[in-house]
Amino acid sequence: MIATSTSQPTPSVTTEQGAITATPLSPGTVEWYRARGERWLREHATVTWERPSRGLQVFGLGTATRRIGARGEGLREARAAIEELLAGLWESPAGAPAPMVFLSASFDPGNPLRDPAWDAFGGWQVLLPAITIVRRGEAWSGVACAGDFPAGPAEETAPLEEQTGANLGSAIAEAVGEIRAGQYQKVVLAGSRVVPVGPAAPADILARLVAAFPTTCIFSIRAGGWTWLGASPEPLAGVQDGRLELVSLAGSRRRGRDAAEDAALEAELLASEKERWEHRLVVEAIRQEVGELAEGLEIPGAPTVMKLANIQHLYTPIAGRLAPGASLLDVVERLHPTPAVGGWPRDAALDAIRRLERMDRGWYAGPVGWVDPSGNGEFVVGLRTALVGGGRARLYAGAGIVADSTPAGELEEIETKLDALRGVINR
Numbered sequence: 001m002i003a004t005s006t007s008q009p010t011p012s013v014t015t016e017q018g019a020i021t022a023t024p025l026s027p028g029t030v031e032w033y034r035a036r037g038e039r040w041l042r043e044h045a046t047v048t049w050e051r052p053s054r055g056l057q058v059f060g061l062g063t064a065t066r067r068i069g070a071r072g073e074g075l076r077e078a079r080a081a082i083e084e085l086l087a088g089l090w091e092s093p094a095g096a097p098a099p100m101v102f103l104s105a106s107f108d109p110g111n112p113l114r115d116p117a118w119d120a121f122g123g124w125q126v127l128l129p130a131i132t133i134v135r136r137g138e139a140w141s142g143v144a145c146a147g148d149f150p151a152g153p154a155e156e157t158a159p160l161e162e163q164t165g166a167n168l169g170s171a172i173a174e175a176v177g178e179i180r181a182g183q184y185q186k187v188v189l190a191g192s193r194v195v196p197v198g199p200a201a202p203a204d205i206l207a208r209l210v211a212a213f214p215t216t217c218i219f220s221i222r223a224g225g226w227t228w229l230g231a232s233p234e235p236l237a238g239v240q241d242g243r244l245e246l247v248s249l250a251g252s253r254r255r256g257r258d259a260a261e262d263a264a265l266e267a268e269l270l271a272s273e274k275e276r277w278e279h280r281l282v283v284e285a286i287r288q289e290v291g292e293l294a295e296g297l298e299i300p301g302a303p304t305v306m307k308l309a310n311i312q313h314l315y316t317p318i319a320g321r322l323a324p325g326a327s328l329l330d331v332v333e334r335l336h337p338t339p340a341v342g343g344w345p346r347d348a349a350l351d352a353i354r355r356l357e358r359m360d361r362g363w364y365a366g367p368v369g370w371v372d373p374s375g376n377g378e379f380v381v382g383l384r385t386a387l388v389g390g391g392r393a394r395l396y397a398g399a400g401i402v403a404d405s406t407p408a409g410e411l412e413e414i415e416t417k418l419d420a421l422r423g424v425i426n427r
């Protein structure tokens with residue numbers, strides 16, 4: 001049992017005929033949770049979702065329902081489970097916060113390699129917390145769904161080992177050869193690295209990610225003694241009252257050591273035909289895949305630059321309205337994996353990733369997000385992520401390979417991306 005004060009309020013919730021009733025928490029109960037502070041909330045949460053630049057924080061405590069799919073299953077099966085759950089979820093009364101159902105799935109259920117470190121997470125998970133505390137700007141609210149709270153104790157975890165994947169430099173060189181031979185146009189190849197976790201707990205790592213990367217989505221999901229966490233700069237799709245928001249993010253340079261070098265790197269990124277091509281493939285895939293699910297898609301003609309603490313990316317925000325009958329989950333299923341994490345054409349790129357990477361990405365680069373019973377929600381791509389457990393963390397990062405890529409250049413880019421988490425985990 002997690003340690004809580006005996007005065008912890010117990011919200012009254014009911015479950016009827018398999019349907020889950022979502023009950024708004026009283027202001028006093030919300031205040032009780034708010035007063036525990038961010039560290040307590042992050043430490044006790046089964047799931048967290050934070051968008052500092054939007055003033056959004058979500059802490060999901062305990063579990064009302066958690067469905068875990070077998071390894072080898074993915075987004076398609078997760079989708080069936082979440083739709084079934086949403087259909088049986090009774091919406092809160094008007095004006096009350098909506099319950100949020102979280103969904104995350106592995107990158108490639110078709111990859112036969114299985115890293116046991118991901119066993120606790122399965123191929124996908126659909127999770128409805130027992131209690132969800134939400135801060136939007138200065139307003140705090142909460143909703144309770146029948147379930148078990150507090151969460152059970154963390155289980156012991158086996159030590160994380162390095163994966164014996166391919167030599168990444170050789171894999172990149174091979175991919176360049178295949179691209180030049182016309183087998184496909186782009187593939188994203190990734191590597192992983194195990195680092196010791198300093199004295200910090202996942203809650204402290206999350207606080208550091210929030211401070212270092214306030215424009216990203218900082219999230220965490222616990223399973224057994226493991227925490228999967230990250231600071232993703234890449235929204236996959238979001239829907240609010242029918243408005244659809246998408247992003248193309250691909251093409252990178254590190255940040256400069258001073259303003260002049262930073263501006264020079266930004267100019268180089270914007271002028272690079274190679275990076276522009278890598279980026280354009282993502283924009284075109286979004287146009288092609290989402291076209292019939294959206295109305296009035298606005299796609300800027302040229303990318304701008306998104307700057308993060310350690311890296312800068314070509315960035316194109318895309319917006320429109322969901323077409324009648326289409327849902328956020330339709331869009332997510334159609335988009336995953338975008339060429340920003342898979343490649344293009346999709347099937348040939350996935351085949352190349354399986355052959356050349358020779359590792360299990362687990363949930364790295366998979367979709368992670370939430371949806372509520374009215375169809376609002378948001379998903380990001382599980383990038384800049386780490387699997388943390390047993391005093392170690394496994395970090396993942398990749399880079400888009402196109403015909404003009406060089407192993408040295410792409411390996412340097414992958415190291416820069418790994419730094420995003422390495423810098424906050426191991427200290």
Ligand SMILES: C=C(O[C@H]1C=CC=C(C(=O)O)[C@@H]1O)C(=O)O
Pocket residue numbers: 188190234249250251252313339340341383384396397398399400417
């Ligand atoms: C695959 C990753 O980044 C993607 C997102 C932004 C820029 C990327 C790039 O320039 O290669 C990648 O497409 C990763 O962070 O592991």
